Amino acid sequence: MDFGLTDEQELLRQTAASFVARVCPPERAKQWDDEYTYPPELISGFAEMGWLGLPLAEEVGGGGGTAQEVVIIGEELGRASLDVAQCYALTLMAALVIADYGTASMKSDLLPRIIAGDRRLSIGMSEPDAGSDVAALRTTAVLDGDDFIVNGQKMWCTGAGLPNTEILAYVRTDPTAEKKHQGLSAILIDPTADGVELRQIPTLARHILGTYEVFLDDVRVSGDKLVGALNNGWHVMLGGIDFERVLISGGYVGAAQATLDEALEHAKSRHQFGRPVGEFQALTHALADLQTEIDAARLLVQRAAWLHSVGKPCGPQASMAKLKGSETYVAAARLGMQICAGTGFSTESVMSFRWRESIVAPISGGTSQIQRNAIARSLGLRGY
Ligand SMILES: Cc1cc2nc3c(=O)[nH]c(=O)nc-3n(C[C@H](O)[C@H](O)[C@H](O)COP(=O)(O)OP(=O)(O)OC[C@H]3O[C@@H](n4cnc5c(N)ncnc54)[C@H](O)[C@@H]3O)c2cc1C
Incomplete structure (x- = not known):
């Protein structure tokens, strides 16, 4: 049984610690929170360190790392603040979904941009009446030719208002499905598209990323924004x-x-x-x-x-x-x-x-x- 870090992991920890000291010491993280600021040097810093691709497979341009390395980075960033750690984790979580379930073009086009820090992802599961019971979500996406028409409302979409962000949203594509977790799908929604409106929710903290209510009114989303198979959203x-x-x-x-x-x-x-x-x-x-x-x-x-x-x-x-x-x-x-x-x-x-x-x-x-x-x-x- 070995409770220590390997030499490489210890080096990664030290690198992450010096990143925090240089870019985001706790006092600065607090100031960003107080001022509701998302500093570009944070995401560009993650990209420069190669952290945004770290756990992604080498075939999609990632570093082929594991949860162990990512947790080391997460712990050091958490020392700055939880919100700073979340700035790293959020896009990564959604990127891992794209790596597993995304289309070939998402993998060849979107993932490299994420790894480079040029694109971000937000996650839209929760809704006003679907919190812990997330399978009760009601936002619909109905096929119209090759597109989806999306109607509904998402809640608590962290980071949805930041530039160059897409929302990985979970929607109901088959309202006739027998069980609530059936008939769901995952799609990427552009928050700047026609019919999308955002409202930042006033919160106690999490001000660096911001947390948003997302109103979706007849939003046209191209069918190639589907992540994973149709009606397989629960699995995704x-x-x-x-x-x-x-x-x-x-x-x-x-x-x-x-x-x-x-x-x-x-x-x-x-x-x-x-x-x-x-x-x-x-x-x-x-x-x-x-x-x-x-x-x-x-x-x-x-x-x-x-x-x-x-x-x-x-x-x-x-x-x-x-x-x-x-x-x-x-x-x-x-x-x-x-x-x-x-x-x-x-x-x-x-x-x-x-x-x-x-x-x-x-x-x-x-x-x-x-x-x-x-x-x-x-x-x-x-x-x-
Ligand atoms: C700052 C912030 C950021 C967030 N970011 C995101 C995001 O980016 N994307 C996203 O999709 N969502 C996000 N969320 C939503 C978050 O996942 C939900 O708040 C969470 O799942 C709880 O849902 P709820 O707040 O509706 O509480 P509810 O589900 O209404 O729960 C109310 C209370 O009932 C308890 N409860 C509910 N069901 C059970 C049960 N079966 N057994 C025991 N107790 C139960 C809960 O534990 C809680 O104490 C965010 C929330 C916050 C506050």
């Missing part, structure tokens, strides 16, 4: 879900670790009653417990990443990584606020930013309850 949606959970869980662990490190620094430097507040056992034990939780989360993420990278099934393990990682980030930010106390409560503090953005970790990408349901199913329980 689930195809990359384990990788997605593992990938973003790396970000949670990095964000939680950075939060602890920042709280620790405060605990060591802030003096009350003639000593650093970190010497009070109430805080010492809380920090020790938190580091233990973070290490447990990291090991769960690494286990799921390893299983995925050697081609073994990892559904429940990916859910455990997502559950533990996201909840640990929330716990870290809550403790960090208590330790930083008044300093943390100031919205000028990085800790207040950590706290704001941590809240979404156990919600987006499948709530903690949904992860528990998936884990329960692996125990032979109904879990719904």
Whole structure:
């Protein structure tokens, strides 16, 4: 059993850490969030490092890497902020779907542009009445000659308002299908097309990417924008879900670790009653417990990443990584606020930013309850 990183993986970790220090230290990530700014140097930086193609197959111009390498990058980016890690993960998640299910022209034209940082993808699963129960989605795409005519509404489309973005949207193409998860398809929608309207949703955080409501009114989408087979959208949606959970869980662990490190620094430097507040056992034990939780989360993420990278099934393990990682980030930010106390409560503090953005970790990408349901199913329980 080997719990360490290989020399190459350690080099990748160090490279990612110096990228964060140079391009997106936490204070800068907070400023981007405060100013609702998506900095071009972030995506161009990912592209220059070769990270956007890293887990894609070499045949489509990728680096042939595995979930293990991607998680290393995700953890370091998470130290900047979860939103920064998400800037990396989001397009990658959708790109992996294109690599698996896209048409030949998507693979030869779109994927190289994504790898070069010239195109981005957003994911449109959720709708006003389809959150956890995503198969209940109602947006329709009806064939009209060679095109689809799309009508409906998507919710929470992260990054949909950024330039050069397409939405990988899941739509209902066969409303007569017997079961709700049948008759769905995946298509790419251009958010600047006629009939598409976006509204940015005011949120506690996630301001770097922005999160959008997407209104679709008789939007004409060329039939060659279909991703995967017609009416096979459920399969496409689930195809990359384990990788997605593992990938973003790396970000949670990095964000939680950075939060602890920042709280620790405060605990060591802030003096009350003639000593650093970190010497009070109430805080010492809380920090020790938190580091233990973070290490447990990291090991769960690494286990799921390893299983995925050697081609073994990892559904429940990916859910455990997502559950533990996201909840640990929330716990870290809550403790960090208590330790930083008044300093943390100031919205000028990085800790207040950590706290704001941590809240979404156990919600987006499948709530903690949904992860528990998936884990329960692996125990032979109904879990719904
Ligand atoms: C900032 C942000 C970014 C997002 N980005 C995207 C994106 O890019 N693309 C996208 O498609 N979606 C995105 N989402 C949507 C996200 O995936 C959903 O918010 C999430 O799946 C939960 O859906 P909901 O918010 O509608 O909550 P609901 O599904 O309405 O759930 C409400 C509560 O009920 C619980 N619950 C529901 N069903 C069950 C059950 N069976 N068992 C136990 N408890 C249950 C939930 O856990 C939750 O606590 C984003 C959301 C946020 C907040």
